[in-house]
Amino acid sequence: MAALIEFIKRYNYWFIFILLEVASFVMLVRFNSYHGSLWFTQTNSAVAKINKVYTDLEAYIHLDEVNRKLTLQNSMLQLQVNQLREQLKDATHQPSINDRHILDTLSGYRMISARVVSASLLKQTNYIVIDKGAAEGVKEEMGVVGGGGVVGIVQSVNKHHSLVLPIINRNSRISCRIRRTGYYGSLTWEGGSPYYANLVGVPQYAKVKRGDAIETSGYSTMFPPGLFVGKVRDIKDAPDGLSKQLIVNLGTNFGNLRDVTIFENKHKQEIQQLFEEADSTAANQGL
């Protein structure tokens, strides 16, 4: 302690010198705008340099964490891009004339869009499974339509999936007509190529030529009238000789069918009711 006091006594002028110089420099920097700004910028840039080194170091240490986050984000973004790409495809799809014609006749029908989950097309009894079911409002005997034309009819439904009986099934039977002349027939399929079906029961006197469009008649409650089915490819006489059999080139390509729409007829109940009334009246009269 004594040594310290002795030291301070001996070199007191050093402390005074430093004190006075510091005071001078404070004044110099504080009261001279030029020196002040110079001091400020110089110290600022020095501090900034030190801070930068520190930040760089910190960033380097955290690279591992950053990398992990980036990987996660990257995979999330990839998923998002996939989803958006799908949505974009849907949104920019140009409706064909057929589509528009179909859409024009859709008032009175509620539509549920669905996606094909699985399908077969080379068997005699082909089926299609779609990803909408009772939970989404799908019921049995609703019509199913694809971008190219009629696909088939819902046969059975569970909670989130439905089984569709397509045109290309031996048990399928859909009422159709020739668009140009309005003659009716039933669309059936007898196995073989999934691109062609038969329109049977067309009267012999009906005027038909190749290339005529076949559409839904609207006589069943499943489809609205005028939905495109296909085009006449060939005209034959039916085995019974009383009617014509038309070979129809189907508009729907079952090989790449993906997105379909299910039609619900809002008036199905009323129509059904009328039929029932008629039946009961007939029964009563019969009695």
Place this chain on the structure above:
Amino acid sequence: MIQTHIRLAGLFILLLALQVMVLNHVHICGYATPLIGVYFVLVLPQDMPHWSKLLWGFALGLIQDMFANTPGMMSATLTLMAFLQPWLLNMFGGIDSENDDDIVPSIAQLGALPFIRYALTGTLLQCTVFYLLEIFSFFSFTDTLINILGSTVLSLLIILAIESLRSRHLKN
């Protein structure tokens, strides 16, 4: 002791007045401005305590700064000069501090040549420090160098003139 301080105070006021009223307005060719504050520091008696010298130097610099509106520059310079004064006197004044401990630096006591050497070193140092502080960087160093040299020469001439007057006065 008191007499010494009164005499110093007189010199202090005289030099201050001269510097502030006359010499601060001299700018020969825009470069050389005489700075004679260092003269006061240089002639402080050798037996004066070191801290006292520092305070005198600081006080003179501070008041000069106030008048010249250069806060901190002259006070920093003259404090440094007061700090260095004992060593300068030893190295350039040609005295032996062991034997002569009551020396008041002057031409009379040191002799003409050692005093000029002593004053030249001190003045050069003062001008260098002052101008470097003023520019605060090494920007346009040539101009600063001309400033320093011009001011040193001018200051030294004035200091020697004052010193010759004072020596004559002290003799009488």
